[in-house]
Amino acid sequence: MNNRRKALLFGLATVAIWSTVASAFKIALRTLDPLQLLLVACGVSILALTAILAARGKLGEITRMGRKETLRCAGLGAINPFLYYVILFQAYDLLPAQEAQPINYTWAVTLSLLSVPLLGQKLSLRDLGAILLSYFGVVVISTHGNLLGMEFSSLKGVGLALGSTVIWALYWIFNTRSKAHPMAGLLLSFLTGFPLILAATLLFSELPPLEPAPLLSATYVGLFEMGITFALWLTAMKYAAQPDGGGTARVANLIFLSPFLSLVFIHFLVGETIHPATVAGLAFIIGGNLLMQYGPQKR
Template identity: 70%
Template structure:
């Protein structure tokens, strides 16, 4: 297989896995509370990332990075996985998966907004239009299409879902300053984030019960949502960037398949009837993301 085919296969594998995680969140939250789910998932992810580094012969080096990089990873670990997934799992606990998943998909819009004060970037007219289109979709989804009454299905859940995008955007903005290998950086983030998650679980919840379904679901979330897909996506982008890889934009556009495939899994696995307002709102959100990407490509 040439680089183009490999990039496409790795990209499609990543998107297919990402499309299942919203269902995995919701199904596992039937057996564990958000903090218990996060504790088990983070442990599983840390194990997988350590194994990836060990196979590459980089695990020892990862534990000997300079103190300055260690300190940055500790701060980033407080954002992701600790704070980000705490807020995200609480949102999924309150909202139907078909609402939480599209709302979380607005993180790219949040990233653009935060890049203005934090990175000094300018907000272009096309960016403002993309933001307006995307947040119209947010309103459609969170009000079930009843825009006149502006009655939200679960106000706290909506706030948490949108709040998680702020944490995720902050994490990626500050991650740009890191010079570490991405897998090494993610491993250290989870290594420092795990004690925070454990402390929060002991204070606000309790250690997870011995539920086979809960443990299996948490392991799936940790291995695939937090671990393997990151390495798969990096591999896809690496092949896409090669001379015969077809370009990274071609692979990056595959990500827009994920939220729609996710609704299919949510319907058949979680048992939710997908509302017309969800499809309409998601269409607005995707259109906003595409508009922003188109504007960035032209500039």
């Protein structure tokens, strides 16, 4: 099997798994509150990342980080997993999955907006058009297509979903200059974020019940949202970057399959009836992302 096919298979596996996590969030939130879900999921992801690094002989990368990189990765733990997932899970708790999931895909647009003041980048008219197109999609989804009535399932939930994109974009901007091993850096961030999650759970909630159903659903989130898929995606990009790998852009574009496939899982696993406005709004969001991605190469 050549590198092109390996890259495609690992990329498709990642996208397939990512497409299930929105459903997993909603199922887990039936028996756990957002903090309880995050506590278990973060703990599981720490174990998964540690095992993957150990199996690859890369666990020592954590101790080989310089002081600056160690502090950077540790500090980022307050953003991801702590702030990002607290806000994201709260949004999923308030919104139908078919609304929260597409809105979360506007993070790339948010990243472009924040790159202007934080990285000194400039936006073209094409970029501005792409941003407006994506956020128009958010309005279509949030109002179920009733643009004149402007009635939302949960205005707070929409605000939190959009807020999560700001947190996620900030995480990537602050992480742009990191020279740490990607998985080692992520593990260190999760190790420093876990005590914050535990403290917040003890202060504002309670420890999750030791029952099979909630623990299994949270374990799935920890493994496949925060842990294993990260390793699969890095592997796909590694193969794609090889001379016969076909290029990373080819694999990266597979991610646009995920939100539409996710709606299928949301319908059959969560039981939500998918509104036509959700599909239309998601098309606007993905269209905006594509328009921005294939604009002038100045980033």
